[in-house]
Amino acid sequence: MSKLKNNDDNLKKFKTLKKEKNESVGDYAVRVIEYNIINMSLPPGTFISEKIISDMLDISRTPVREAFSRLEKANFIEIYPQKASRVSLIDIDIIDETSFIRRTLEKEIIKTVCEKHSVEDLNLLSDNISQYKKNMKNDDLYKLLNIDNNFHKILFLIANKKLTYNIIKDSIKHFNRERIFNIMEMDRSRILKEHQDIFQAIKEKNSKKAISLIETHLTHVTEDLEFLKSKFPNYFKD
Structure with missing residues (x-):
């Protein structure tokens, strides 16, 4: 129960950023998620979902899914198909x-x-x-x-x-x-x-x-x- 509460508390620290002119929605999603990971607003091990992030950014789930994929390749997110995704631990x-x-x-x-x-x-x-x-x-x-x-x-x-x-x-x-x-x-x-x-x-x-x-x-x-x-x-x- 405490882990779930900690995860919810971490998500409350999530910060949205203003979308830049001519920035694609996918690039915007990557930039904001990456900012929150590097800034420790999303600490290592925090569980996140496409729905939660899309709601926070007020965008559709498709660009968020694309952002998750790109950030997984950069070793910032771990994706567990059909289960959940989480912010990668510090390596x-x-x-x-x-x-x-x-x-x-x-x-x-x-x-x-x-x-x-x-x-x-x-x-x-x-x-x-x-x-x-x-x-x-x-x-x-x-x-x-x-x-x-x-x-x-x-x-x-x-x-x-x-x-x-x-x-x-x-x-x-x-x-x-x-x-x-x-x-x-x-x-x-x-x-x-x-x-x-x-x-x-x-x-x-x-x-x-x-x-x-x-x-x-x-x-x-x-x-x-x-x-x-x-x-x-x-x-x-x-």
């Missing part, structure tokens, strides 16, 4: 692999950024850090995550690697869900301090220090998983 192996991708790429990116950056580039990073500090205690965790991600996106853009960033952007969505969880439960000021330290190393053009800092910064995610798993074992895949 530590996926987080480890995406973390590895980011660390490997960003150590090279940060080296390039230290070697060639403009005053305008430094201003972009400084403004981002100010935004994070301003929103650090904000309850909108998705916004805070986006500010955090934008810091790293700016690094890719400074290094003239926009295509590389776009290629990995979708692959790190599971990483983003864990990051939201991390922001919810861990010390947000640590992210701010580490971004400030990385920024200072870039200003000093100290690539050795910046590489070490970015590796430590991106390794925290996998280290923190052990704490989160011990506190919320039901959210994680065995």
Whole structure:
């Protein structure tokens, strides 16, 4: 009974988003469901159905069925035919692999950024850090995550690697869900301090220090998983 109640409570946290101009209903459904999964409004293990989601979004079940199928392929939803569907549990192996991708790429990116950056580039990073500090205690965790991600996106853009960033952007969505969880439960000021330290190393053009800092910064995610798993074992895949 308590599990059913918890599931109902989770569904009450579901947030609808405004449909974008020229966005197909199927894409809209995917975007909203994915947003709620990454934002932990639909925590891992929450049971959902096409009917419930279609009612919440006020759309037909066909685009919701399509969205479920697409999100299953992305490992965000588990579908049990003729039974139910549920939000996938957090898979530590996926987080480890995406973390590895980011660390490997960003150590090279940060080296390039230290070697060639403009005053305008430094201003972009400084403004981002100010935004994070301003929103650090904000309850909108998705916004805070986006500010955090934008810091790293700016690094890719400074290094003239926009295509590389776009290629990995979708692959790190599971990483983003864990990051939201991390922001919810861990010390947000640590992210701010580490971004400030990385920024200072870039200003000093100290690539050795910046590489070490970015590796430590991106390794925290996998280290923190052990704490989160011990506190919320039901959210994680065995």
